[in-house]
Amino acid sequence: DIQMTQSPSSLSASVGDRVTITCRTSHSIISNLNWYQQKSGKAPKLLIYAASNLQGGVPSRFSGSGSGTDFTLTISSLQPEDFATYWCHQTYSIPWTFGQGTKVEVK
Amino acid sequence: EGQLVESGGGLVKPGGSLRLSCAASGFIFTNAWLGWVRQTPGKGLEWVGRIKTESEGATIDYAAPVNGRFTISRDASKSTLYLQMNSLQTEDTAVYYCTTVWRSGSYHFDYWGQGALVTVSS
Numbered sequence: 001d002i003q004m005t006q007s008p009s010s011l012s013a014s015v016g017d018r019v020t021i022t023c024r025t026s027h028s029i030i031s032n033l034n035w036y037q038q039k040s041g042k043a044p045k046l047l048i049y050a051a052s053n054l055q056g057g058v059p060s061r062f063s064g065s066g067s068g069t070d071f072t073l074t075i076s077s078l079q080p081e082d083f084a085t086y087w088c089h090q091t092y093s094i095p096w097t098f099g100q101g102t103k104v105e106v107k
Numbered sequence: 108e109g110q111l112v113e114s115g116g117g118l119v120k121p122g123g124s125l126r127l128s129c130a131a132s133g134f135i136f137t138n139a140w141l142g143w144v145r146q147t148p149g150k151g152l153e154w155v156g157r158i159k160t161e162s163e164g165a166t167i168d169y170a171a172p173v174n175g176r177f178t179i180s181r182d183a184s185k186s187t188l189y190l191q192m193n194s195l196q197t198e199d200t201a202v203y204y205c206t207t208v209w210r211s212g213s214y215h216f217d218y219w220g221q222g223a224l225v226t227v228s229s
């Protein structure tokens with residue numbers, strides 16, 4: 001199975017901050033990496049697919065980069081509605097696996 | 108816009124069975140791969156399994172912890188996905204989400220249901 005290491009597990013930030021979340025995989029997954037946002041009590045929402053492709057309707061302040069084993073989700077200027085938990089997710093090989101999640105909290 | 112609505116969650120005793128349903132609308136059901144993901148407070152998000160289209164043989168893959176106990180199926184006449192859960196264990200307690208699996212660049216979950224809570228407890 002491909003192991004996912006997502007960091008940090010939580011972070012505190014202010015509106016307007018640049019936020020970076022990383023995800024490392026135990027084996028190369030080329031670009032088969034997705035990012036989701038989840039707000040409390042809600043289902044996850046797709047933000048980025050195939051490492052760097054912005055899902056339709058997602059604000060352009062979200063971006064993804066990376067390939068192989070190292071990936072990054074960046075929020076260029078944090079907005080109030082961005083306080084949530086973020087998950088990385090690999091679909092290179094079954095079983096598809098998720099990172100441990102990063103909770104973005106108000107500083 | 109696709110929509111998925113789960114039903115069938117509830118409280119069940121260890122060793123018991125439960126079937127979740129997921130009614131789909133807003134997309135071509137027969138063309139869609141579908142799947143289940145669960146979420147527990149302790150383990151985060153966990154992929155449960157995925158079913159391909161009927162034209163692709165409705166091939167199913169499962170995560171190891173549920174393989175042999177859970178069965179995914181789909182009914183095109185009802186545009187409904189199912190998750191039959193047998194021999195339930197306390198560690199199966201979770202919110203279960205049905206998803207569509209889109210194939211573009213990577214496989215990814217684009218539509219999600221609202222979630223169905225399954226509690227396994229005596």
